[in-house]
Amino acid sequence: MTTSPPHQEGPEARAEEGTPKPAGPVRPVLLVVLLCLADLMVVLDVTIVNVALPSMKRDLGLSQTDLQWVVNAYALIFGCFLLLAGRLGDIFGRRRLFLAGVVLFGAASMLSGLADDAATLIVGRGLQGLGGAVIAPTGLSIINTEFRHDTAGRTKAVAAWGTIAAGGSALGLLLGGVLTTTISWHWIFFINVPVAAAVLLCARAVPESRDEASDRTVDYAGALTVTAGLLLLVLALGHGASWGWTSGRTLGTLAAAVLLLAAFLVISSRVRRPLVRLGIFRIRSLAVADGVLLLLSSGIFTMFFFSTLYLQDVLGYTPIKAGLTFLPAAIGVMIGATIAQPVVGRLGPVTVGSAGLLLAGGGMLYLSRLPEGGDYATDLLPGLLLQAIGLGLAFVPVTLLATSGVPESDAGLASGLYQTVQEIGGAIGLAAMSALAVWRTGQEMTGSGAGPDVSAQVAGFRLAFLAGSLVMVAGAVLFAALLRKRHVDPVMADVAANGPAV
Known part of the structure; x- marks a missing residue:
């Protein structure tokens, strides 16, 4: 048990122990x-x-x-x-x-x-x-x-x-x-x-402030293995096209990533205070929502990354003009989220989430036909808006299912997992899409002996968007196939009674 030194008295000491100081x-x-x-x-x-x-x-x-x-x-x-x-x-x-x-x-x-x-x-x-x-x-x-x-x-x-x-x-x-x-x-x-x-x-x-009642156990081994494993996984995915997918370097890096992530699971199942308590994934709604979020996040990273390269490297936009052209997409996400909030209660999170993912997939499919000398208003904007509105629609039910309907003792872990999965999903997805784009660009350049031209570069972008579209559809299928009314009803009852989790 942590105790304060004898000389610490008054409000300063109480603040150190977790009690807020009186304030105006x-x-x-x-x-x-x-x-x-x-x-x-x-x-x-x-x-x-x-x-x-x-x-x-x-x-x-x-x-x-x-x-x-x-x-x-x-x-x-x-x-x-x-x-x-x-x-x-x-x-x-x-x-x-x-x-x-x-x-x-x-x-x-x-x-x-x-x-x-x-x-x-x-x-x-x-x-x-x-x-x-x-x-x-x-x-x-x-x-x-x-x-x-x-x-x-x-x-x-x-x-x-x-x-x-x-x-x-x-x-x-x-x-x-x-x-x-x-x-x-x-x-x-x-x-x-x-x-x-x-x-x-x-x-x-x-x-x-600090949690004085908690023990001081920290799962450093779990943090180290999961971080190193994910870094190696993204490294292999990101460099696979240039290293060669069947090369010893790529396969060795992937094998090391798998071993480290497996070690993380073993550590998490055995230590007294794991970084991630694996038992939380027995909650079907949370496990499926986090899995879908992993796929959903890759769509956001892919949209921004390849669209900005297309706007500036292909269409010749300045950075400020490119930034302005993304504002409709940001507004589209807010529109989708605004529509989803009242509709989720009537149609259910699975229906709304699946529809949003399919709409986002349709937007990315539209972007997969980008021409070499395209026009923003006709070739890019419709796809960006479709994807953005779909992402906004999907994020609301995914967030509800990933963070609500869990025991109070797991509320912090559920929220932390939500943020963690969102970032990691985007990183893994972007690495995979970038690898596909680099591979496709290389295929288009085969035998030319020159650096990547606009045609080869755009071909890579198109493949990345097409793959991203398939990922969104996979998320919709995952949602619809693995969640039933009995999994969702407790979450919606919790939201109705207590509001969405923070």
């Missing part, structure tokens, strides 16, 4: 602003790089494989360390971990902005992902603990946090285009530095 009306507002500001950095950096990818490619001489690692290094590290970071915050102090995450994110952003080669940029992005993985769960935990006796305050704080999560992606696309066009792509990273500094300057407004 200003400090809670400042606290929420700081937490949301830090979360905005994390959310922005998921999408802000997308419209800058062609500029990075030209300036640093990056290959398409390098480009997908600029995206995936962030997403994969972020997803792998979310659960561990949340657990460490509970044990060692949420404020301490949160501020450490802000420092790491700011430093990693500076490193990424100063990068003059692929390796430095990818390492910087990975460190950003690690900082983001610390900020996201600890920041939300601070909100939950600080406002646990203030229902109205907690509702407002969570709403502000959710607004940042929903709007940050669209803002990232626009801001990335503006900064890349008006200054340079380096500033999409440099802009995080003053934000991180502002949060740190006001750090006294962030209270300390």
Whole structure:
């Protein structure tokens, strides 16, 4: 049991033990602003790089494989360390971990902005992902603990946090285009530095709390094996086309990934406090929803990655123009989600989710016919809108099934798994789609002896979109085939009684 030193007395000591310090009306507002500001950095950096990818490619001489690692290094590290970071915050102090995450994110952003080669940029992005993985769960935990006796305050704080999560992606696309066009792509990273500094300057407004009743067991072995296994899996998928799918290098990397992931499952089934308690997957609605989310997330990463390359490398759009052209897609996601919320209760999450996935698959199928000299309004926009509305429709029922209807003791784990699967699914999906695109481009170039021309590049994009369409259809089939009314009814009853899980 942890005890405080004798000299710690009064409100300062009580705050260290998890009891919020008395505060006037200003400090809670400042606290929420700081937490949301830090979360905005994390959310922005998921999408802000997308419209800058062609500029990075030209300036640093990056290959398409390098480009997908600029995206995936962030997403994969972020997803792998979310659960561990949340657990460490509970044990060692949420404020301490949160501020450490802000420092790491700011430093990693500076490193990424100063990068003059692929390796430095990818390492910087990975460190950003690690900082983001610390900020996201600890920041939300601070909100939950600080406002646990203030229902109205907690509702407002969570709403502000959710607004940042929903709007940050669209803002990232626009801001990335503006900064890349008006200054340079380096500033999409440099802009995080003053934000991180502002949060740190006001750090006294962030209270300390920890879970004093919990033991200090941490599943480091589980975290290490799952992270290393997923990194090797994405490495093999991303480089398989250039290494050769049957080469010893590819097969050896895949074998190592499988062994490490198998070790993670063994460790999780045997340790007293596993990173992921495998028993939670006995809840059919959660297990299926997380599986579908794995596929759904790959559609988002694929859409942004290949569409921005097509807009700038093929159609010649500037970064800011490319960023603006994605705004209808961001609005489409919100439209789909808005439609889904009232409809899910009447038609059921399986019907709405399957319809959304099929609509998203139709949008990607439309994009799989992109011409070499296309027009945004007729060749790209309809497919983007179909996919975006479908993704919005699907995300609502998937989120409900993945995070609701679980025992209260597993609520935090379910929410953490949801965020983890979303990031990892996008990373794995993008690696696979990028590998297919690189392979197809290589096939088109066979015997030409020249670098990739527009025709070969677009052929690769088309195959990636076609594969993405099949993945969306597979998600719809998985939803409809594995979930029955008896699996869904308890979740919908829980949502009706208690509202959606946070």
